[in-house]
Amino acid sequence: MTAAIAIIGGGFSGALLAIRLAHAAPERVVHLIERRRRAGVGLAYGACEPHHLLNVPTSRMKVGLEPGFTDWLHARTGFRPPEGIAPADAFAPRALFGAYMEERLAETHSVRRIRGDAVRIARAERQVLLADGRAVDADIVVLATGNRAPPPLRFAHDSANAAPDPWSHDAFDDLHADAPVLFVGVGLTMVDIALSLAARGHRGEMIALSRHGLLPTRHEAGGSWPAFLSTVDATSVRGAMALVRREIAKAVAAGVPWRRVIDAARPEVARVWRAWPQSERARFLRHARIYWDVHRHRMAPQIADALDALLASGQLRVVAGRLAGSDADGVRVRLRGGGEEILRVARVFNCTGPASDFSSTEEPLYADLKRNGLVRTDALMLGIETEESALVDASGAVSDWLFALGPLTRPAYWEVTAVPEIRAQVDALSQRLLQHAPLPATDLADVFGDLGAGI
Template sequence: MSAEHKGPDADILIVGGGLSGTMLAVQLLRLPGQRRIVIVESRSELGRGEAYSATELGHTLNGNAARMSVDPDDVDDLTRWLTDYIAAGGWPESDQQQVPVAELFPPRGIFGLYVQQRLAEARLIGERCGSTVEHVRGEVTDLQTNAAGLRLTLASGEHLTGRFGVLATGMFAAARTPQRDSNALNAAAVDPWDVNAMGQLDPQGRVLIIGSGLTMVDAVVSLEQAGHRGPIDVFSRHGLLPHVRRQPPTWPDFLAADLNIRSTRQLVRALREQCARAAEQGIDWQAPLDTVRVHIPRLWSQASDLQRRQFVRHVRPWWESHHHRSPPPSAHLLDRLIDEGRLNIHAASLLSVGSAEAGQISISVRYRGQDKATTESGAALINSTGIQYDWRRVDRALPRNLLARGLIQPGPLALGIAADAGGAVMDAEGRVSTRLYAMGPPLRGLWWESTAVTDVALQAKALAARLAAVSNVPS
């Protein structure tokens, strides 16, 4: 690429071409001005990333179409696209959900098609203004900054230069991410989304799953689609399952009406009061809970580190199970398996993973309320512990090198990386970069909720405006 340009290879280099990086490119292409955008992504397709590369129809979004638009200015964007897609013969299985299109929970693979189409449309808009986007397939292993911009090093040994860079690395799924000092689980485990691998298991064998969140839900769906019909035992510290997502009526925004609610204790008390009022009126408790979502960035950012730690330690498991809910089709599957006695949920902590012998793998767990360890064995083990947000534990070249160079520092509570409110990355000395930015899951510590489609869409729009302003100024 460098030979084609006298200056840098790009005005804006985006590291990662999943949802975050692709939506940032979409927003940049829609803005006036000429800019060269390069997305470095190891996958063959943009717009999918870890979450939307799923190919099984059973792996669906955990939000209905009306909640999952990638356009922050048009909440019905996905609903209209999905309506047209179904009318053209796509996803014929959608009629099994027997609800209006806005209430459908589309497969994640189909959602990836939607994102890709929006990128294709944005490319055409950008061309009219002279803006371009290019996909360079590769893995970024290192990054250096200087007064003029930044330089990326790829695993191939190639280099790319740009005036500005964005870390849109997406989520580090624990099941697919090498982690320092904790790789034994992954070495012994089956990928939660690998239906083909699960098809090779004994269909009647006992499967052990570590973690009981939404990754576990995906794993159970994968097992079912692979033809597994044996017992499944799930182990997590609190033994909490995600609640099923329903479609409750609207509820007054009680947090907007009372800005004095600031601490975790105040929030929990007020939310319980609101849920009790809803119950008295025969309204689903999810209605008042759903009003909290828009206030989480404000509440989290204004909280002290002590209050954040209290939330993570005492409230997080219940927040996750109540807020990050399961799509109805998947929840119905879990309910059926529980009723059949095939799926059992245990409150227990994983202590160690044993070796696989004679087609069996063993783990050591400590059940809640017990002091002694118990050994459990099964035909297969699945790591469903969710997302690794602590970049210090991610054993990949880019996080290691960025931390070693002092170009980044861990975010609050070691969640993601530190940045200012506009996404400009902070280095190890607390200096705010004028060249390097971040968005999406890397900003978990800054906003707490920074992974959902709506979070990413809003961040993409705001960061695109900021980048457009600085990139229009000559270096």
């Protein structure tokens, strides 16, 4: 009998793996366990509204399924790109990519979908246990639990005023349209939430706070740039950043948008990250991450226009500083340039992004995995430790039955959060699971590197 596979988490990563396995081996038992009603969409493509667009053109959302996303968009939805933009270059609503994945999953009949909350893995019984007491047979388990709620903000704020998870369905409840609000975090989550408020007719001031006050940058099409980053030249963060800056200067001088330099660097990031010692990775997170993030995670032009309009009207204000606390007067902010400001706001949205630290998690599944020594959290608090998607346990041994996908595996690759990388990871893992191969033939970081501009 072939081994049954249970995938915990039915977002993009888990759904794509389930579909891949089912297409290649329909006779295999593949359980897809998802706590939410909808599978295939996850946070990125499920908890969004029509004005939330993909942050890459549709052509970058290829996942190796038929029909392709761009063709499906054209044939099955009313989506039409703006005048003069080719469908492959357009930025479609994220919800449509969710609907696309949901449809692909629904037509893959051999995947056994289970709605439930996985809370324990009972290895001796070869079962995944769900919160309601059900048990799912599994010889192989894949963790695809993805993006978690943001880490709690480190200050006591009146809980009635706080939106600790800006994606939760009640985040906007009882908020008066004229009330001022605070976003803590200035990345793409903040952009989504600001646009959601604007779409609801919010008129109150929106203040966006982050340590540096740097907003995400906008996409710009055109041009190309050759690969230039390598593990040989980028042995330190300082060296890597200098190299990127130098290439950007050359590109701009040649009339090529700097975005192409970042795009050219991206396939190499996992290799460079793997080659760095822990101290260098920590240095990157401390000093360079913010600059990488704002240039790497970009906004669709329409989204950037909408944000610019909010800034130009004065409704949205960006403040560089740190939360210092809160009291009856409001939220106290220590400003980057010196001094303090007290913000009187009706709601504080935690837009700091998904939590990645598992070291003190109370989530039952991970608390149980840790209790049993099956999982090792990384020192940089980016996720869980894996070796070619296989979990590394507390003793450092690499599992042959427990695997992980997507943002959870960030400690190994850094860049493994977007569709192209996750797709490559899913492909490698599905081949390995189907061939019962003890180890993959190629390092996943090399696979990312070989994808070049396809990433």
